[in-house]
């Protein structure tokens with residue numbers, strides 16, 4: 001009981017916005033798990049162990065191999081405007097080089113606008129509204145949720161994670177991981193994250209990935225990096241001068257610092273015997289605000305700067321390319337399962353199965369299918385500290401619903417990417433409102449198990465927050 005309480009307090013440090021402005025999250029609405037790619041049967045056969053000659057060559061259909069590992073490198077608060085997408089400062093040379101070798105999504109969305117909701121949805125492969133969770137802002141997910149690493153684990157894939165914030169101790173994210181560690185000696189603060197963790201984090205990742213057992217057993221590994229999260233700590237003593245005095249300048253230096261250490265990890269992976277058959281996925285749990293819509297940090301709203309993120313996949317055997325249709329992190333779970341050759345309908349150890357709401361991206365990444373337009377849903381359920389937000393992205397249209405009453409605003413992202421001027425009511429508005437309401441009715445809503453009606457949205461309401 002005490003531990004749970006401590007964990008909850010610790011967690012409260014991660015994602016609190018200094019200003020209740022706007023935020024957003026995305027995910028797709030498709031409930032279907034994608035059909036297996038051409039190579040799936042071969043992948044399935046190789047789910048638990050690589051082939052004898054795995055490191056030499058394991059060709060499969062469509063350029064895909066049958067013996068992948070999957071390594072997810074998620075970076076907290078990493079905005080979509082990075083050097084590879086046009087940001088003019090060279091703040092992430094290693095990731096920029098990596099992206100050149102990747103299938104990269106230019107319009108990728110997180111599932112929500114802050115850590116707890118985005119990463120809960122990532123692991124469950126579904127919108128957080130439909131997952132059993134406490135209802136507190138730094139929420140705990142209940143053991144009844146089925147998380148995709150549980151299915152990987154039950155299928156014989158080794159599952160590894162190490163993270164750099166106390167929230168990850170009490171969040172319920174450890175289900176299904178054979179190894180689940182936190183960077184040691186982290187200081188907890190309620191309003192910000194003052195820790196510098198990338199050096200120790202990469203050391204810990206290398207220790208875990210250095211296990212010789214991985215030379216003969218396939219794995220899924222996930223490391224969530226935290227340094228770009230506010231507060232923006234100086235790394236001048238490490239030879240990274242501040243780019244300037246603004247918050248964005250300091251944030252950029254945090255990104256550079258993280259990129260440098262990620263580079264050490266990428267070099268390590270490259271040299272391992274399994275390096276050339278390891279898929280590397282880079283993404284973020286949400287973006288970051290630097291004054292847009294009067295907001296700093298993240299959470300609370302679903303504006304583009306808060307929900308657009310990098311999302312790219314270095315898949316050995318697949319040629320680099322960029323895909324411009326909107327996609328969201330809701331598709332990551334089915335994609336990872338397919339890359340590892342594990343049936344999305346396979347049971348976890350207790351017999352429960354996943355109920356994935358996304359669609360595997362493997363077929364479109366390999367060129368077997370053309371990327372089709374699909375809707376993206378952003379989902380921010382009400383918690384102790386935030387009002388409800390939900391949004392629908394369809395092509396270049398985005399409709400955001402504010403609060404329980406669902407006051408709607410429509411934006412044309414092509415003409416107004418910063419969402420400054422809502423479109424007037426009219427035919428286009430009515431059509432998108434109809435689509436939004438239809439989508440929203442289909443979203444499962446699981447009531448919080450701990451924070452009830454007198455708790456929900458209380459801090460937010462007391463603070464005078466709102467639209």
Ligand SMILES: [Zn+2]
Pocket residue numbers: 015076077114115116285286
């Ligand atoms: Zn976060």
